[in-house]
Amino acid sequence: MTCSIAGYGAVSAAGTDSASAANTYRNGTRTWRMDDATGLPVFPVNTDNLPEALTEYFKERETDRAGQLALAAAVQAVDAAGWKAEDFSILVGCSRGPTTTWEATFDQFRDSGFPPVRTSPRTTLGSLAFLLGDYFQTGELTTGLSVTCSSGSHAILHGMALLAAGLTDRVLVGGTEAPLTPFTIRQMQALRVYAEPADHTTYPCRPLTSEPTGMVLGEGAGFLALERISPNFSLRIDGVGFAREQSRSSTGITPDGKALQAAMRQAMLGQSRIPDLLMPHAPGTRKGDAAEHAAIQAIFGDQKPVLTSTKWATGHTFGASGPLALIAGLQMLEAGECWLPPYLASNSRVAPLNQIMVNATGFGGNALSAVISHVG
Numbered sequence: 616m617t618c619s620i621a622g623y624g625a626v627s628a629a630g631t632d633s634a635s636a637a638n639t640y641r642n643g644t645r646t647w648r649m650d651d652a653t654g655l656p657v658f659p660v661n662t663d664n665l666p667e668a669l670t671e672y673f674k675e676r677e678t679d680r681a682g683q684l685a686l687a688a689a690v691q692a693v694d695a696a697g698w699k700a701e702d703f704s705i706l707v708g709c710s711r712g713p714t715t716t717w718e719a720t721f722d723q724f725r726d727s728g729f730p731p732v733r734t735s736p737r738t739t740l741g742s743l744a745f746l747l748g749d750y751f752q753t754g755e756l757t758t759g760l761s762v763t764c765s766s767g768s769h770a771i772l773h774g775m776a777l778l779a780a781g782l783t784d785r786v787l788v789g790g791t792e793a794p795l796t797p798f799t800i801r802q803m804q805a806l807r808v809y810a811e812p813a814d815h816t817t818y819p820c821r822p823l824t825s826e827p828t829g830m831v832l833g834e835g836a837g838f839l840a841l842e843r844i845s846p847n848f849s850l851r852i853d854g855v856g857f858a859r860e861q862s863r864s865s866t867g868i869t870p871d872g873k874a875l876q877a878a879m880r881q882a883m884l885g886q887s888r889i890p891d892l893l894m895p896h897a898p899g900t901r902k903g904d905a906a907e908h909a910a911i912q913a914i915f916g917d918q919k920p921v922l923t924s925t926k927w928a929t930g931h932t933f934g935a936s937g938p939l940a941l942i943a944g945l946q947m948l949e950a951g952e953c954w955l956p957p958y959l960a961s962n963s964r965v966a967p968l969n970q971i972m973v974n975a976t977g978f979g980g981n982a983l984s985a986v987i988s989h990v991g
Contacts, residue, residue, distance in 0.1 A: 616775045616855055618841045619848040620987075621698070621785075624691020625942045626684050627835030627935075628658035629928040631665060632691070637946050639928050643957030646928050647819055647831065652797040654812055655804070656819035658833030658930030659795055660684060672750070677737055679713035680834070682746040684935075685791035688836035689747050692787060696840035703785035703840075704755040706774050707744040708766030710934035710977070711794050712759075713737060718796050743791060755783055763977030764896070766790050766934030767837065771941070772855055772983060774841050789838030790935035800832055808900045818958050820931070822897040822904070822924040830898040833930020837938030849991040850945055853970065856881025860980030868903060872910030874982035875974060879914050882972065882984040890972040890986060892953055893920040894940045898931040907974065920972065927956045937975035941985060944971040948989035 628646040630636035639646060650657045662670075665687050673683050685707060693699065717738045724730040736742060740759040748757035756777070762769045767790020774788035794800070803809045810829035813819030820831035844851065858877035860869055868874070875896075883889070895907045911919060925943045932939055947954055951968055970988045 616779050617844055618775050618778055618852050619843065619845045620839055620850040620852065620945065621842050621848055622692045622695025622840040623838065623942050623945055624688040624695065625835065625837040625939055626660055626687045627929040627932065627939055628660055628833050629925065631660065631687065633946060637950065640925055640943065640954040647930065649812070650795065650800065653800050655800060656810060656813050656831050657795050657800070658831060660834050677733065678746060679716040679737065679742070680793035681709060681713055681791045682743045684793060684834060684836040685743055686747060686750055688789065688791070689787060689838045692838040692840045693751060698785060698840060701785055702753055702755055703787055704774070704777060704783040705744055705747050705753060705757040706770040706786065706788045707747065707759045708762065708768070708770035708790035708934045709740060709743055709759060709792060710761060710763050710766050711792060711799060712740040712761065713742055714796055714799055715793055718798055761934070762981050763979055764933050764936055765975040765977035765981045765983050768937030768975035768983040768985065771839065771938065771985065772857060775852065775855060778841060778843050784842065786841050787838055788841060789836065789938040791836035792933040792935040793834045794832050794933055795834050803830060803832060810899065818927050820899050820927050821956070821958050822899050822926045823895070823922055823956060823959065827901045827904045828899045830900055830931040833932045835929055835932045835935050835939055837935055837942045839938065849989055850948065851988055851990065852985055853988050854882045854884060854886060854986045855983065857983045868906050868976060868980055870906055870909065871913065872906040874980055875907055875910035875976060875984070876913050878982040878984040879910070879972065879974070882986045886986065889915060889918055890920050890970045891968050892947070892971045893922050894924060894944055894971060894973045895922060896936070896974045896976045897924055898926060903976065907976070921953060923953060923955050927958065937973065937983065941973045941987060944973055944987055947971065948987065
């Protein structure tokens with residue numbers, strides 16, 4: 616499957632618009648802080664920079680933090696695509712759903728024995744997609760997907776399938792996550808995958824290093840406006856691959872990353888060359904990162920593409936991580952620049968930069984790989 620990318624939008628700790636995020640990636644700007652409740656590093660979004668019209672909209676209706684981030688990114692994508700007068704489908708990927716609302720309403724239930732009246736509709740996964748559907752006044756399919764950390768990437772996959780099947784002409788796809796709550800952070804700490812409190816002068820999340828730091832959670836959202844292949848657009852998804860492992864490990868991922876190997880092979884079917892750059896999922900966990908490195912080595916061997924990551928600036932954003940990485944890749948393609956993590960002692964650069972592979976994996980052994988390019 617292939618498709619054109621008519622527009623994209625992202626908000627993360629790296630920035631709430633394309634220009635600010637690009638500057639962060641280029642300059643190695645610090646974007647994390649210590650979480651007051653847990654004493655652990657986190658990557659929050661500075662929502663003070665969001666457009667006033669959006670913040671006023673959030674005040675008018677009940678909106679979860681994940682929904683607010685989703686809408687902020689989605690508006691950018693829809694505006695860039697010129698879809699304001701068009702109808703389109705919407706697919707939203709999210710691992711945890713409206714986490715902040717769920718936890719707040721449960722706290723009230725625990726204290727009083729009765730939750731707020733609208734607890735049920737406000738805490739469903741679908742509420743995030745419905746928020747976008749209401750805002751854009753779309754009449755087409757509007758739904759949510761949850762496939763753990765690969766949720767946003769699976770939304771992209773499903774959106775491409777809708778286009779290929781002729782079930783829609785335009786589809787807004789992506790992921791959102793707002794997991795910076797004590798309960799969610801402590802869940803990751805209980806799994807022993809969270810990074811320890813970091814020195815304030817270092818990067819607490821350092822993917823692609825020989826000694827993984829552990830994951831550091833971040834919040835954010837990334838959305839893409841997709842259409843069938845058209846000469847009107849220079850950005851496109853050239854291929855996508857997906858697979859699921861049959862593993863009994865706690866994460867569902869085998870040491871050699873069998874599902875990732877299958878996903879990368881599928882994504883490159885019909886391609887005449889290997890990608891110039893590869894953005895692994897690599898959240899910084901010891902076993903997960905090692906499995907992905909093994910999978911990449913098995914597929915590419917000595918012809919391995921240059922590897923890069925932006926999680927040092929965004930943290931691991933669960934279901935939003937795939938779309939955020941893909942959008943960072945699109946920005947690199949447009950700029951003709953390869954942005955490497957600032958802590959890596961490497962002078963490697965890619966020239967020319969024409970094609971990038973982006974990986975995503977998640978608990979349950981789900982893996983997805985996409986190849987993106989800039990044409991024309």
